[in-house]
Amino acid sequence: MTTLADPSAEPRATADLIARRVPGYSLEAPFYTSPELFDLDLSAVFARSWLFAALDAEIPEPGDYTTVDVGPYSVILVRDDDEVVRALHNVCRHRGSRLLNDPAGSVGNIVCGYHQWTYATDGSLLHAGQQRPEFCKSDLGLKPVHVREVSGLIFISLAEQPPADFDDVAARITPYLVPHQLRRTKVAARVDIIEEANWKLVMENNRECYHCDAGHPELICTFFPTYGYPEDEIPARLRPAHERYRQAEAELEARCTERGMPFAPIEELDNRPSGFRIQREALDAAGESYTLDGKVASTRLLGDFDHARLGRLSLHIQPNAWFHFLSDHAVTFSVVPLAPDRTLVRSTWLVHEDAVEGVDYDLDTLTHVWRKTNEQDSVFCARVQAGVSNPAYVPGPYAPSEYQVEAFCAWYVDRLKEYQGLD
Amino acid sequence: MTTLADPSAEPRATADLIARRVPGYSLEAPFYTSPELFDLDLSAVFARSWLFAALDAEIPEPGDYTTVDVGPYSVILVRDDDEVVRALHNVCRHRGSRLLNDPAGSVGNIVCGYHQWTYATDGSLLHAGQQRPEFCKSDLGLKPVHVREVSGLIFISLAEQPPADFDDVAARITPYLVPHQLRRTKVAARVDIIEEANWKLVMENNRECYHCDAGHPELICTFFPTYGYPEDEIPARLRPAHERYRQAEAELEARCTERGMPFAPIEELDNRPSGFRIQREALDAAGESYTLDGKVASTRLLGDFDHARLGRLSLHIQPNAWFHFLSDHAVTFSVVPLAPDRTLVRSTWLVHEDAVEGVDYDLDTLTHVWRKTNEQDSVFCARVQAGVSNPAYVPGPYAPSEYQVEAFCAWYVDRLKEYQGLD
């Protein structure tokens, strides 16, 4: 698990699996169970894409840092003295000690606890004790990692040449994000759960709401369970919800247009390296936020919002993140593969930086819906992992409402092809 | 562990191991320790043989089900509306979710908790939400597993073509089993233990009583420790026990003959795919049951028995089960490989369906001897696992009293040869 896959290793078996993939059907079992494919995913997907890693609000001051693990990688995100966020590999250049061992904190310089090698927050080596004459500090700075900040969201890429199309993605999502002013938020809560499933099953589960109506009683208080359904495929039992949805959508569009907030959905999930999807959609019930009654969870609205009923701005980015931005809070999700059958799901709730817990918001109310939803999804994903590990499993057909699952799989298989030079 | 062995993988190393096997000696270490051999065992033995899986008495009513795991497989055993037992792979045909996640229960239909795909108890797909026009329900029923019920014992085979000789085995053991009327029993107790040893060490341990005299103080209160010893190889210290055994055997044979119960032992452990052995033998002490004093543990005898002193009817079936049927109860054992060095041993005690706990039987008395015996064997097997994992281990010679261990190994090696096309 600690060495990344050699693209030349077992290329034939993997190439066969990739070539055999039938669009519209779930993936074959080895994609979810094989250690070799897991290593390949780390190399071909996680070490090459742009990944959502952290929030601007987590490291507001110079010297503030957070460490982010991605498979065997550990990356330091630190705000430098010039207030720019730097990303550095969390490995001492002496004998390899991990440098920062807490999930977050604040530093002047980055000092290795082992032999006190000392690095500036830009990664340059400042001190390293007594060394031989040929010792060259400038050769031994911390290795940098590509980093981008987009309206308060911090993305990293472990690639030497990150996907160039991310500039375009950043430019296009920024107008949607700006009104929520994430840089003026703070982290109200964070929950890490470890799901007993391959990371792709976690993502696939996120990309459809076919299971919401029966599976997520709290979520569907406000989340219209018709998500993903083509207009003419809505099941009869969801028709009443759909009628409410259409009415709420019309109202929401008018409200956004009035405020100059972009409303048109963009969906480019599987036709580019930095696949994404952004859409503002109405919420059910009171229509304000992800709570059981749909009312705001924080009375201190984000940014300069003058109205609470702004629905949810939902953003999906391949390979491993999704986000919901509301009038009163935002909640971000990232997925980190830990093993073929274990995945970290990190959820972070943001509120206005001036919101006061117990006064403006109640923590349990704020987090209730998505904590429950994550727990329910965790059970679903573990059962799928158990099932696809069964030799009797064969890929089954996706329903029309699962077209975004298909888009995820198609995007994923394209990444493997690209990595293996098969396209 | 989740993908079964490719018979073409590393065929030479395994073929060499198989070819090198010296009859009369324990197996070489890789048979007990190697992950490749473990996968091969699942493919060549467990996915091809008939396996004892459950008891008729566990699922008496239509809709009653139990789930049985065999390596990466999970099988649903469910009594259909026509009272016939069906065996189905426990994997949804949509995206592979495990369907039934409890060890046992009762259902009308089998409904996947993820997207509500709904199957009848015969496996046919009844509902699957909104789908594309080309969606074909009849192609997407649950995959069946071969299943046989023999006098209240349920056997499954994961093979496409199960061994044909099982018909003969079923026909020959049925007359021995019938008088115990297992269909009129109920499960009084079940104990699952996980032994830290390869499944074959667990089986080998079961197939000799060379270790009983010193190792199983409770068992040898009634189990003659001369089991497996040829007449002229009985050690001097076991001679008195053997004299009692001969006398008790003579009495038992007379009692069975009088009642028309078959008495002749059958032993075909290593000369057929469905190797087995059945024998009725006398018990020591009071001679009635597996208790410390040999008296019955349940005063409500099985079936229509009119006499408690019927010894033990013992059945061994390759690869993974053994059974003892007594006048007052039955106890069944099955072994499921979990990892090269971990094995599940499941023990189930059956009493007459009308026996009342606390009145007709005491649960601790009923289960005491075999609980203790299993715990003692678990220690023995773990020590052998530790020892054969030591590079200093070399196969050692079986004693004459271990001829059934040799028969197990010979049967096992024949299965590997057959699977690899080496015979």
Add this chain to the structure above:
Amino acid sequence: MTTLADPSAEPRATADLIARRVPGYSLEAPFYTSPELFDLDLSAVFARSWLFAALDAEIPEPGDYTTVDVGPYSVILVRDDDEVVRALHNVCRHRGSRLLNDPAGSVGNIVCGYHQWTYATDGSLLHAGQQRPEFCKSDLGLKPVHVREVSGLIFISLAEQPPADFDDVAARITPYLVPHQLRRTKVAARVDIIEEANWKLVMENNRECYHCDAGHPELICTFFPTYGYPEDEIPARLRPAHERYRQAEAELEARCTERGMPFAPIEELDNRPSGFRIQREALDAAGESYTLDGKVASTRLLGDFDHARLGRLSLHIQPNAWFHFLSDHAVTFSVVPLAPDRTLVRSTWLVHEDAVEGVDYDLDTLTHVWRKTNEQDSVFCARVQAGVSNPAYVPGPYAPSEYQVEAFCAWYVDRLKEYQGLD
């Protein structure tokens, strides 16, 4: 982990790694993380070298035994009736059961708990129940392991042909060890800790004191942190300590010379199979022992010492042991690989056999400095393991004060070359 590496397996990849090794730099990541290299280390290093295994004082009487695990091996060290220490593989010759399952004890004969095969303490098979006529006891004795006792230290070699140069090492270190009279000691304390790091990181950590000044506050109360620094490379902050060291050294040399105790250091760490280093050095503070104030921890001095201020006699032996012998106690350390990223570190404190706990010594005072030091090192090593597992890790340069780390790595790589026939 249970089968030793085939030297012919993946020889090219390993040979490339070995050939690529740059002297003066830490090893490449696979040496610390790869299961294949771990198996190779067991075969090429641990199954071929002489290893420090136990102390004479642990098994003082005939029949006393201790069991020592080295990777998948388990070895019985037992004092035979002739008072000689025997080493035997802890595997029954019947079906492979581990024989002695406690870490230490006392036996008459060695009896297998499974089928009562009975061996004398010299390993010969005495009884084995009823067997076939061709059964030959003399072929089935316990397999012997090479064993050497050197002034109270017991060494074993799992090799068929142990390194011949150990005779020379034994002869040369004996005069240094004799005055401490380890055979007249007893074990006062033993602490086993499991470090989350490759065994070589544990050894490398032990072979330099570059990290002591900041990392080991208790140790540097008496241990001069200039250990390993060439005279002209002492950092400015350590100059005062070094001045005290020079003065204490001069006094110590005079005291030893007066008593006929050898004083010249010997350092042959990387130019022979049984690499070693021995040196008597002054301690700081009171200069007597490893305590916070440098005073003796046991008032009952070892052997016939008439003076407490004898510094520390330190012995390092490749691949896995180090020792400190003081006037009042000795402390020994051995390292056993458990997995690529897990290592057992065993520390044992010895005091005079007549010393009385609570009277002559306090257990917490005796063990305090090295317990703390081990715990601190355990954190350092785990952080290095995490760091070298990061794909961003590249080998870094050793400082001059880390020349013994380089010597360890050079010795280690020579062992691999020797094993693979590359030298």
